[in-house]
Amino acid sequence: MKNKTWNPYLAGALVGILLVLSVIVAGKYLGASTTFARAASVIEKSVGIDYSQFEYFTTKKGKYGPGSLPNWQLMYVIGIAIGAFAAARFSGTFKAETVPPMWKKKFGSSRIKRGVVAFTGGALGLIGARLAGGCPTGHGLSGLSQLSVSGFIALACFAIGAVITAKLLYRDRRG
Amino acid sequence: MSLIFGLITGILFGFILQRSGILSYEKQVGALRLIDMAVFKLMLSAIIVGAIGIYFFYDIGVIKLSLKATSVGGQVAGGLIFGVGWALLGYCPGISAGALGEGHIDALWGMFGMLFGGAVYAVIYPFMKKYIISIGSYGKISLPQILGVNHWIVIVALTILILVMFIVFEKKRL
Numbered sequence: 001m002k003n004k005t006w007n008p009y010l011a012g013a014l015v016g017i018l019l020v021l022s023v024i025v026a027g028k029y030l031g032a033s034t035t036f037a038r039a040a041s042v043i044e045k046s047v048g049i050d051y052s053q054f055e056y057f058t059t060k061k062g063k064y065g066p067g068s069l070p071n072w073q074l075m076y077v078i079g080i081a082i083g084a085f086a087a088a089r090f091s092g093t094f095k096a097e098t099v100p101p102m103w104k105k106k107f108g109s110s111r112i113k114r115g116v117v118a119f120t121g122g123a124l125g126l127i128g129a130r131l132a133g134g135c136p137t138g139h140g141l142s143g144l145s146q147l148s149v150s151g152f153i154a155l156a157c158f159a160i161g162a163v164i165t166a167k168l169l170y171r172d173r174r175g
Numbered sequence: 176m177s178l179i180f181g182l183i184t185g186i187l188f189g190f191i192l193q194r195s196g197i198l199s200y201e202k203q204v205g206a207l208r209l210i211d212m213a214v215f216k217l218m219l220s221a222i223i224v225g226a227i228g229i230y231f232f233y234d235i236g237v238i239k240l241s242l243k244a245t246s247v248g249g250q251v252a253g254g255l256i257f258g259v260g261w262a263l264l265g266y267c268p269g270i271s272a273g274a275l276g277e278g279h280i281d282a283l284w285g286m287f288g289m290l291f292g293g294a295v296y297a298v299i300y301p302f303m304k305k306y307i308i309s310i311g312s313y314g315k316i317s318l319p320q321i322l323g324v325n326h327w328i329v330i331v332a333l334t335i336l337i338l339v340m341f342i343v344f345e346k347k348r349l
Binding site: 005006007008009010011012013014015016017018019020022023024025026027028029030031032033035036037038039040041043044051054055056057059064070071072073074075076077078079080081082083084085086087088091093094095096097098099100101102103114115116117118119120121122123124125126127128129130131132133134135136137138139140141142143144145146147148149150151152153154155156157158159160161162163164165166167169170 | 177178179180181182183184185186187188189190191192193194195196197198199200201204205207208209213214216217218219220221222223224225226227228229230232237238239240241242243244245246247249250251252253254255256257258259260261262263264265267268269271272273274275276277278279280281282284285286287288289290291292293294295296297298299300301303304307308313315316317318319321326329330333341
């Protein structure tokens with residue numbers, strides 16, 4: 001099996017071409033975070049919570065409400081999982097893993113500890129992404145490719161928040 | 176048809192990212208700890224190619240831009256909160272789907288967290304709209320617009336800046 005990974009610069013160029021093709025063919029810029037907010041409204045609706053009490057799910061003609069799914073972006077997010085799974089299987093690099101090795105080395109092998117922190121991170125990430133109006137794909141890739149002011153500010157703040165947090169998480173505690 | 180395009184685009188995106196080996200927690204957090212820049216190399220390279228392609232096809236009238244509204248309050252506060260979450264989870268929203276596909280089951284916890292975060296955001300949205308998003312709200316503006324220069328000048332400058340970063344990454348073997 002060929003396990004050699006692709007050069008990140010070339011892979012990045014391919015992603016750039018994919019973005020441009022997507023805009024030409026489907027008129028769609030890449031982005032992912034809104035899907036999770038929309039899916040939350042679908043879940044609320046299906047378990048009987050009155051989602052319409054929340055302005056966010058009804059604003060802009062229900063752009064973020066349950067009626068917005070299924071849409072291009074939901075299928076895109078599902079596609080990412082399928083594409084990654086297929087590539088991992090074909091290349092023999094698929095491996096089920098509950099706790100990442102780097103995490104394990106620092107914080108131990110508890111799946112619950114890792115799960116709680118991952119859940120918290122996901123929740124904060126989505127709240128932040130919706131407040132900022134996008135994630136590293138929507139603001140970073142699509143936004144910077146369009147030279148959007150919002151993209152420059154958002155990507156800089158994503159990086160500042162993430163780098164500081166990662167440094168604090170993995171700081172050397174001996175001192 | 177739009178659904179099929181979305182699925183195909185996602186599959187290609189997931190395939191490229193998996194083959195470039197950047198879907199693991201180690202690669203993602205390695206970039207955030209500034210010890211392995213592969214994730215940033217890929218992203219910045221995509222931005223250069225994307226910007227050139229987007230503005231080329233925009234200039235010849237094939238595509239439209241779709242700028243996100245600028246809100247300094249929203250992007251600074253939301254960006255910093257997102258950053259904290261990104262480092263805790265180790266995967267951003269699009270990457271988490273790919274990471275799960277590659278077998279990183281912890282990404283699933285993150286995705287449940289994102290659904291919860293989406294529900295929480297709907298609750299706090301009126302407050303955010305009134306007090307945070309309203310700060311420095313300038314609408315859909317691009318850097319060339321506010322600088323008053325041609326977009327190709329900004330693209331060349333951005334490309335040079337990113338290439339300098341690439342040279343630094345390679346020199347420091349990051």
